[in-house]
Amino acid sequence: MWDESELVTKLTETFMHLSQRLSGFLSEGQSKVMSARLFDQLQKLLEDSYLLEHFNDIKEKLSSLLETSDNSSVANQVSDLSQRLVNIFEESQRSVSPPLFDLQTRFFTTIEEFQKQLDVMVKYDWDFDHYLEEDIPAVMDYIRSQSKPKDDKLFAIGHSMGGILLYGMLSKYGYEGRDPRLAAVVTLASSLDYTTSKSTLKMLLPLANPAQVLNVPVVPLGAMLSAAYPFTSSPPYVLSWLNNLISAEDMMDPELLKKLVLNNFCTISAKLLLQLTTTLREGGLRDRSGTFFYKEHLPKITTPVLAFAGDHDLICPPEAVYETVKFIPENMVTYKVVGQPGGPHYAHYDLVGGRLAVEEIYPRIIEFLSCND
Incomplete structure (x- = not known):
C-alpha cells in the first residue's frame, strides 16, 4: 500500500511550487512549461487507464489554479485536488491492467524528476x-x-x-x-x-x-x-x-x-x-x-x-x-x-x-x- 499522507504532501508541495512561481524565480512562461511537462508525464502513465478522464478534469483545474496570482487563497484548493489525484492513482493501483502494475514506482519517479528540474531552475536562475x-x-x-x-x-x-x-x-x-x-x-x-x-x-x-x-x-x-x-x-x-x-x-x-x-x-x-x-x-x-x-x-x-x-x-x-x-x-x-x-x-x-x-x-x-x- 502507498503512504497516502506522503503522496499528498509531495503532490501538494509540487503544485504549490508552481503556483507560487518558486518564490519569484520562475517566469509565467516557465511555470506554464514546467507544469505542462509534469502533466504530460503523468498523463502518459494513465493513457491506457479508464481513469484518464478523471485525471484530465483535475489537470484542467490545477492549470487554472496555476494562473492565479493570489497563491495564499488557492492553497486549500491545491491540497484538495492533490488528494483527489492521489485517489485516482490508488484506484488505478487496484487495476489488474499490466501497464499499470508498476504505476506507483513510475509515479514517484516522475514527481521526483520534476522536483529536480524545478530545483535546478531555481539554482541557476541568473543572467x-x-x-x-x-x-x-x-x-x-x-x-x-x-x-x-x-x-x-x-x-x-x-x-x-x-x-x-x-x-x-x-x-x-x-x-x-x-x-x-x-x-x-x-x-x-x-x-x-x-x-x-x-x-x-x-x-x-x-x-x-x-x-x-x-x-x-x-x-x-x-x-x-x-x-x-x-x-x-x-x-x-x-x-x-x-x-x-x-x-x-x-x-x-x-x-x-x-x-x-x-x-x-x-x-x-x-x-x-x-x-x-x-x-x-x-x-x-x-x-x-x-x-x-x-x-x-x-x-x-x-x-x-x-x-x-x-x-x-x-x-x-x-x-x-x-x-x-x-x-x-x-x-x-x-x-x-x-x-x-x-x-x-x-x-x-x-x-x-x-x-x-x-x-x-x-x-x-x-x-x-x-x-x-
Whole structure:
C-alpha cells in the first residue's frame, strides 16, 4: 500500500511550487512549461487507464489554479485536488491492467524528476545583469571593508567575462553619472562586441538557441569539456584543435592545461548564456531588457583602462578587443596586443596562465596600476 499522507504532501508541495512561481524565480512562461511537462508525464502513465478522464478534469483545474496570482487563497484548493489525484492513482493501483502494475514506482519517479528540474531552475536562475548589479558591488564593498583604501577606490583586473563585467560597470555608471570608485581597470581578452571578429564564441550559438527554444535552465559546459578532454590530449587527437582555444602551443604547462580544462569550467545558467550571445549581434552586449547597449556609453568613462589582447586569441581576437576600446576616450585607455610574429603567441588563457605571463604581462599591469595609484 502507498503512504497516502506522503503522496499528498509531495503532490501538494509540487503544485504549490508552481503556483507560487518558486518564490519569484520562475517566469509565467516557465511555470506554464514546467507544469505542462509534469502533466504530460503523468498523463502518459494513465493513457491506457479508464481513469484518464478523471485525471484530465483535475489537470484542467490545477492549470487554472496555476494562473492565479493570489497563491495564499488557492492553497486549500491545491491540497484538495492533490488528494483527489492521489485517489485516482490508488484506484488505478487496484487495476489488474499490466501497464499499470508498476504505476506507483513510475509515479514517484516522475514527481521526483520534476522536483529536480524545478530545483535546478531555481539554482541557476541568473543572467549577466545579476552579476553586474548584485555580485560585483557586494564583492567590492567587502574588499573595501577589509582594505579600507584612503580614497575609497579600488583597482580591478578582469579576464574574459571578468573584463566584460568591468566594461559593463564603467558603462552603466557613466550613463547614470555615478562614480564607480575604481582608480584604474585592467582587462584581458575582453570585449562587449565580437561582431567584427572571427571569434569562436559563435560556437556557443548552437547551445544557446536550443536552450531558448526548450526553456532549459542550464548548459553543462564544464561536463561537456571534461568529456571532450581525452579526445584533445590522447591519440587520435580528434579534438586537439580545442586546445588552441585555451592556450597557444608550448605556452602553458601540460598539467596546468589539464587542470584548467577539468576544473575551471562549470555549468552555465542558460539566461547568462543567452544574454552573452548579444555580444555577437549588432550593437554588442545589451541588458536583459534588450534596450541598453553597454558599448554606447563607453565614451562617458573617466577611469583609466589598460586593455590586453592576445595575438592568437581565437575566443576574443584583437579585433574584438579593439571594437570595444575604440569607444573609450583616448586619454583614458591603453590598448596592447601581446605576442610576436615569430612567437611566442598568446591564446585566450595564456594572458593569465601562460608560462611567459609572469614576465611579460604582470609587470605591465603592476606598472599601470602604480601610475594610477
